[in-house]
Amino acid sequence: MMESRLLAHLEIFDQVYARNCEIRKIDKTTAAEFLEQNHSYGDASCRYRYGMFLKRHTGHCLDWHDRLPEGTLVAVATFSNARKWIKDGKEIRSYEWTRSASLPDMRISGGMGKLLKAFIQDVHPDDIMSYADLEWSEGKVYEQLGFVKESEKEPVMFAIDGQMKRTPVSRCPQNEDS
Secondary structure, three states, X not given: OHHHHHHHHOOOOEEEEHHHXXXXXXXXXXXXXXXXXXXXXXXXXXXXXXXXXXXXXOOOOOOHHHHOOOOOEEEEEEEOOOEEEEEOOEEEEEEEEEEEEEOOOEEEEOHHHHHHHHHHHHHOOOEEEEOOOOOOOOOHHHHHOOOOOOOOOOOOOXXXXXXXXXXXXXXXXXXOOO
């Protein structure tokens, strides 16, 4: 996954257009499996799960038909349940966009916007918040989607074991010898 993400930062990736995909609600198992394989933080607790499926092939990548058949799940977005709180003097229902991931060697032009639009049409939230992993992006796509930066969090440090499983350092057992 990390190798593919690094190649994507060098603009070496396959490209799909969101207009060539369809959004469908997906089950917990499908979302969890996709996120464990394709998101640097893996799966997370959520209430709403959406998948983006390749509907048709167009453009310049004709070899995809064998590698990426129509109907392939190419991206997943998940959202929390509502949290009620007071904003500007009125109670609002705020949701967190908990995860968004695509296949690691793929860029989906318009993908995040299409996934967000599906959630908004289904749920009609008053507010949506999210986090951008600034280690992998500058978060500009969130600004393009209408999000407003409110704060920054400290980076999350991970320990990687011999099987490349990542665990937040905060959850690692302390070494009693040190």
